Each structure stands twice: as C-alpha cells, then as structure tokens.
Amino acid sequence: MNTRSKIACAVSLLIGVGAPRLALAQSANVASFLNKANQMNNEEQEQAKELRSKAGDNQALVTMADTLSQDHKANQAALESLAKQENVSLDSYKPNKVEQDRLENLKGAQFNNEFLNANVRDHKEALATFKRAKVNMAGDPNVKVYIDQTIPVLESHLKMAENLRHDDKVMGSAENPENNKATN
Secondary structure (H helix, E strand, C coil), X not given: CCHHHHHHHHHHHHHHHHHHHHHHHHHHHHHHHHHHHHHHHHHHXXXXXXXXXXXXXXXXXXXXXXXXXXXXXXXXXXXXXXXXXXXXXXXXXXXCHHHHHHHHCCCHHHHHHHHHHHHHHHHHXXXXXXXXXXXXXXXXXXXXXXXXXXXXXXXXXXXXXXXXHCCHHHHCCCECCCCCCECC
C-alpha cells in the first residue's frame, strides 16, 4: 500500500470514528436546548397565571397574560412534538420558587413594575438562547424550524412587555395598589 492509500485509509477511519462523536455532541446540544426551552415555556405559563390573577380590570395586563399563556402553551406543544421526534426526554419543570414568592407578595403598580421588568429580562435571555441555538444547531432542520417559528413570538412578547412598561395606565399613579384596578 502506498503512502497516499495509507493516508486516505487513515482519514476515512478518522472520519468514521469522528462522525458518531460529532452526532452524539450535537444530540446532547439539542437535548440541552430543548430542556431549556421547556423550562422557559413552563415558567412563562406560570408567570402568565400570576399576572392574570393580579391584572384586575387592567385590560392591557389581561391581554398580555392571555397572550403569554396561549403562545407558550402552543410553543410547548410544538416543543414536545419536536422532543419526541428528536428522541429527547424533557426534564420535569422546576419552578423558580424565589421569583414566584417575590412576585406573589407584590400588588398593584409595584407588581406590574416588577413583573414587566422580569418579563423583559426573561424574554431578552430567551431570545439570546434561541439565537445562539440557531447558529449552533443550523444542521438540524427540525430544530431550525422550531427556532425560526419561536423567535418572532419571543420578539413580540418582549416588545409588548417593553411597551407596557412605558404605559402610564399600567405603570402610573392611576393604579390602585390594593386591587390593580384603574381608579379613573
């Protein structure tokens, strides 16, 4: 066997050995990403319930709560379908008890402010996670479709939270801190 043949044989062996490792690493990345998305979806649904329970007659907050709930529920269904397709077992949801307790003890405008600030922060983090995943998992067409469908929804949630943070009817003194109902 000549030197070229030996090199070609060695390269083909290395490629054959390297490919499963690469696939295994990619699979672990997909599993990690899908589990992170699962955690985010469940957290958003829990926070939407809290917002809905404290929104009172503030229609902007009611609409936001309903939108978050519906969108993240739909995203969760898509995520579960993708996880099944990718043969990934999703971890059970682990609530952020500290954040839940903190928001649970707030009312009125104070709750609105803290909720919206946290929601802006959380959606910025989610977008960063999804945009990184889009680059890192570009080779998986199923994951790519899920990411491409999710990013615009996350962007709209971020914009909604940012807009409400600047809305005097939501954040201003028109809020009755006892029941979160507008006083005018």
